[in-house]
Amino acid sequence: xxxxxxxxxxxxxxxxxxxxxxxxxxMGEDWGPLTAAYAATRTFxxxxxxxxxxxxxxxxxxxxxxxxxxxxxxEIIGAAMFGLHAYPDDPEWxxxxxxxPPFAFPVYVLTHSAPRPSIPMEGGTTFHFRNDAIDDVLAxxxxxxxxxxxxxxxxVRTAQEFLRAGLVDDLHVAIAPIxxxxxxxxxxxLRGLEQTHAVTTEVAxxxxxxxxxxx
Amino acid sequence: xxxxxxxxxxxxxxxxxxxxxxxxxxMGEDWGPLTAAYAATRTFxxxxxxxxxxxxxxxxxxxxxxxxxxxxxxEIIGAAMFGLHAYPDDPEWxxxxxxxPPFAFPVYVLTHSAPRPSIPMEGGTTFHFRNDAIDDVLAxxxxxxxxxxxxxxxxVRTAQEFLRAGLVDDLHVAIAPIxxxxxxxxxxxLRGLEQTHAVTTEVAxxxxxxxxxxx
Numbered sequence: 001x002x003x004x005x006x007x008x009x010x011x012x013x014x015x016x017x018x019x020x021x022x023x024x025x026x027m028g029e030d031w032g033p034l035t036a037a038y039a040a041t042r043t044f045x046x047x048x049x050x051x052x053x054x055x056x057x058x059x060x061x062x063x064x065x066x067x068x069x070x071x072x073x074x075e076i077i078g079a080a081m082f083g084l085h086a087y088p089d090d091p092e093w094x095x096x097x098x099x100x101p102p103f104a105f106p107v108y109v110l111t112h113s114a115p116r117p118s119i120p121m122e123g124g125t126t127f128h129f130r131n132d133a134i135d136d137v138l139a140x141x142x143x144x145x146x147x148x149x150x151x152x153x154x155x156v157r158t159a160q161e162f163l164r165a166g167l168v169d170d171l172h173v174a175i176a177p178i179x180x181x182x183x184x185x186x187x188x189x190l191r192g193l194e195q196t197h198a199v200t201t202e203v204a205x206x207x208x209x210x211x212x213x214x215x
Numbered sequence: 216x217x218x219x220x221x222x223x224x225x226x227x228x229x230x231x232x233x234x235x236x237x238x239x240x241x242m243g244e245d246w247g248p249l250t251a252a253y254a255a256t257r258t259f260x261x262x263x264x265x266x267x268x269x270x271x272x273x274x275x276x277x278x279x280x281x282x283x284x285x286x287x288x289x290e291i292i293g294a295a296m297f298g299l300h301a302y303p304d305d306p307e308w309x310x311x312x313x314x315x316p317p318f319a320f321p322v323y324v325l326t327h328s329a330p331r332p333s334i335p336m337e338g339g340t341t342f343h344f345r346n347d348a349i350d351d352v353l354a355x356x357x358x359x360x361x362x363x364x365x366x367x368x369x370x371v372r373t374a375q376e377f378l379r380a381g382l383v384d385d386l387h388v389a390i391a392p393i394x395x396x397x398x399x400x401x402x403x404x405l406r407g408l409e410q411t412h413a414v415t416t417e418v419a420x421x422x423x424x425x426x427x428x429x430x
Binding site for chain 2: 012013014173177178179180181182186187188189190191192193194199200201202203207208209211
């Protein structure tokens with residue numbers, strides 16, 4: 001049974017890093033401190049950084065990191081997360097995920113522009129571009145996932161759209177014990193989410209707080 | 216050695232209940248859900264509700280609740296927390312803490328109005344009214360605390376004033392696993408607090424997340 005999942009990073013004060021597509025570091029300078037504990041896990045080192053040495057943390061953060069990469073068959077992301085706004089007029093631009101993006105399944109990119117042709121990448125990822133309603137794109141992603149889960153991969157505004165529409169079964173927020181005081185707000189307009197979903201809270205060895213909402 | 220302490224309640228999205236001094240429930244309707252785990256502790260039941268039966272939770276929430284009531288010799292609060300704005304022109308108004316407020320030590324009320332005479336209450340609490348600079352009021356409170364700690368008791372804007380001025384040694388935030396999406400923001404303009412203070416995070420049996428900042 002396909003579930004719709006979202007994973008987000010937040011600071012204690014409810015901010016996630018604001019991406020800056022024009023910068024060298026398109027995720028923004030706060031992304032590092034926000035995700036440091038995750039980047040230290042064995043799974044992230046392997047899956048995102050290509051470190052196959054087996055190094056990395058193996059505690060509670062790792063359990064969430066490992067779950068993040070398990071059981072997903074399709075993903076939906078916003079245009080900014082693909083990098084569509086960086087080079088809007090370049091049909092050759094394949095996003096900033098590299099030649100071999102770490103998805104290995106279909107990724108649906110939401111756009112308000114005219115859809116461009118799908119882009120097959122190395123390693124099993126294909127980027128599809130859609131300007132349809134989010135529940136239509138979700139239905140397509142569910143079909144493509146073949147019984148596995150669909151992840152709404154962000155950015156945070158895309159995640160909020162799906163959350164507010166009641167389309168999300170599982171939300172996981174990793175809260176870093178830092179105060180950013182700037183960036184994109186994670187929680188806006190989600191009042192009462194604990195009434196439609198069961199909440200768990202857990203602290204990892206790193207001090208990261210893991211919050212899950214499940215229905 | 217006197218330390219300056221603050222305890223705050225926050226939702227996951229960084230809000231605390233906005234007081235509504237004109238209402239039957241002056242702490243606002245979100246105060247109940249925000250503080251439910253604390254209100255269930257043995258210490259709060261005894262100290263705030265006068266329940267001497269020994270009933271109440273005795274886990275991690277209770278440890279923080281008990282610490283809250285230990286070792287404080289003076290407190291500083293904002294005018295709204297005393298209830299000064301509710302009846303600004305009534306010199307007989309003694310705030311809404313009842314005849315026997317749960318302090319039992321001097322409480323300094325910050326006000327922008329002309330100071331009124333101090334009000335001694337039953338049980339050892341005396342309310343003093345000050346319109347001086349916060350570091351001057353703090354110096355007076357430290358002297359009055361006789362070696363015990365000084366608590367900055369709120370509201371949240373008063374707490375933020377002291378935090379931003381670098382006057383706080385210990386901040387404890389109890390984060391309830393709920394999303395309020397309204398109220399007063401707890402964390403504004405405190406970027407980098409984890410760089411001047413050491414941070415701990417811990418989850419109680421109730422799911423409440425306890426965060427401390429200590430220097």
